[in-house]
Amino acid sequence: MTTADFEELLARQCAPTFIGLKAASLVAFQKDRFDDLDAQLANYELCFACHGISVFRLLDEEGRALVLFYRADALDAVLRRREARMLLRRYGYRPSDSLAAMLERLRQRVQPKPGEGFPHEIGLFLGYPPHDVRGFIEHKGRGFLCCGFWKVYADADASRALFKRYADCTARFCTRLASGVPMAELLQAV
Numbered sequence: 645m646t647t648a649d650f651e652e653l654l655a656r657q658c659a660p661t662f663i664g665l666k667a668a669s670l671v672a673f674q675k676d677r678f679d680d681l682d683a684q685l686a687n688y689e690l691c692f693a694c695h696g697i698s699v700f701r702l703l704d705e706e707g708r709a710l711v712l713f714y715r716a717d718a719l720d721a722v723l724r725r726r727e728a729r730m731l732l733r734r735y736g737y738r739p740s741d742s743l744a745a746m747l748e749r750l751r752q753r754v755q756p757k758p759g760e761g762f763p764h765e766i767g768l769f770l771g772y773p774p775h776d777v778r779g780f781i782e783h784k785g786r787g788f789l790c791c792g793f794w795k796v797y798a799d800a801d802a803s804r805a806l807f808k809r810y811a812d813c814t815a816r817f818c819t820r821l822a823s824g825v826p827m828a829e830l831l832q833a834v
Contacts, residue, residue, distance in 0.1 A: 666771050747816055
């Protein structure tokens with residue numbers, strides 16, 4: 645994968661986080677598409693850090709890696725909401741946990757275990773409304789009102805408006821990147 649392809653993948657998956665509209669984004673990398681994913685990520689980490697974006701590997705297996713790109717203050721605020729904390733407690737997160745401790749707990753929960761599914765509380769880390777994360781868990785992904793960046797179980801109009809903002813942001817970011825604007829210039833310090 646070329647540098648341009650790598651940047652386009654990041655832009656498509658992370659633009660709302662990169663410009664500060666969203667607290668975090670998750671990218672699933674297929675390692676066989678890269679000569680050296682570690683080196684590719686390392687080349688960008690300083691640039692991300694200078695713009696307030698952190699990189700956290702949730703899963704690192706032979707064929708794939710799940711990487712969370714996030715803005716620490718925004719993510720911490722999202723996870724400190726009362727409804728989010730109540731839901732996170734069900735899965736072993738403590739109210740006193742730091743953001744780093746919560747990320748480590750999420751990393752533990754993401755590791756594949758026989759008989760266990762994917763930890764759906766990850767939606768909270770991605771900024772999904774707690775009522776939608778709870779709805780997804782309780783309804784096992786069925787019976788949703790609409791679907792966009794996530795499955796919506798309440799307040800569909802507000803979610804559709806946010807989906808449009810995310811899509812518009814991503815389109816603008818990708819267009820500017822394709823026109824030659826460097827990734828470092830597109831990132832915004834928030």
